[in-house]
Amino acid sequence: MLELLVIVMVVSVAILLAWWACYGGMAGPIDWVMHTSVHGDRGKQQVALTFDDGPDPARTPALLDALAELHVKATFFMVGASVDANPALVARIAAEGHEIGNHTYTHRYLPMARSKMVAKELALTDRAIERATGIVPTLARPPWGGRSPKTVRTFARLAKRMVLWDVNSFDWKGKPAADVAQRVLERARPGSIILMHEARDHGEVTVEAVRLLVPALRAQGFDLVTVSGVV
Numbered sequence: 001m002l003e004l005l006v007i008v009m010v011v012s013v014a015i016l017l018a019w020w021a022c023y024g025g026m027a028g029p030i031d032w033v034m035h036t037s038v039h040g041d042r043g044k045q046q047v048a049l050t051f052d053d054g055p056d057p058a059r060t061p062a063l064l065d066a067l068a069e070l071h072v073k074a075t076f077f078m079v080g081a082s083v084d085a086n087p088a089l090v091a092r093i094a095a096e097g098h099e100i101g102n103h104t105y106t107h108r109y110l111p112m113a114r115s116k117m118v119a120k121e122l123a124l125t126d127r128a129i130e131r132a133t134g135i136v137p138t139l140a141r142p143p144w145g146g147r148s149p150k151t152v153r154t155f156a157r158l159a160k161r162m163v164l165w166d167v168n169s170f171d172w173k174g175k176p177a178a179d180v181a182q183r184v185l186e187r188a189r190p191g192s193i194i195l196m197h198e199a200r201d202h203g204e205v206t207v208e209a210v211r212l213l214v215p216a217l218r219a220q221g222f223d224l225v226t227v228s229g230v231v
């Protein structure tokens with residue numbers, strides 16, 4: 001009985017350590033060793049809004065309308081399968097001056113995947129984005145920020161800049177837009193990369209939060225730029 005308890009405890013601690021090492025929501029040991037960047041230049045009053053998991057025909061057009069009205073260029077980390085399903089929408093995102101990044105083809109958790117599979121996920125998405133826009137992205141973000149030293153090396157081998165984040169909006173949690181915007185405002189620093197989503201159940205909250213957030217960030221002296229503008 002005691003042995004079983006010890007085994008359960010050891011396994012639990014191992015899982016917690018693995019999560020801590022691989023989760024992208026904070027700069028962890030992998031970033032310290034592999035020099036992965038979770039934010040841009042801390043010396044510039046600039047932040048970058050990033051939107052993951054699209055394109056989503058039910059959500060993205062309203063987000064694009066809001067960004068156009070606010071004169072903000074953002075960065076979209078898109079899922080290759082959704083790009084293939086909605087090429088015209090992806091073409092609109094590019095035509096409106098936003099930056100596009102690779103977020104894998106199937107939104108797979110990469111630390112458990114073989115390097116060959118990681119490379120395939122990135123290559124399929126590159127091709128989908130290129131078909132839709134004529135552009136091959138140089139930025140890529142692993143789903144859930146999950147990365148191991150092996151993942152980081154595969155991204156580098158394929159000339160992808162791995163982009164994580166230092167401010168998580170938690171816009172998917174179903175909180176009111178004002179709370180989402182306030183959370184980001186309290187945490188944004190020069191060079192921050194802000195994580196939001198364009199394709200979740202609470203997509204309308206994200207759009208509303210963006211409308212609150214952009215003027216408030218500007219009032220704090222921040223310029224809003226794409227990820228390439230901040231790193």
Ligand SMILES: [Zn+2]
Pocket residue numbers: 052053103107143144
């Ligand atoms: Zn994602």
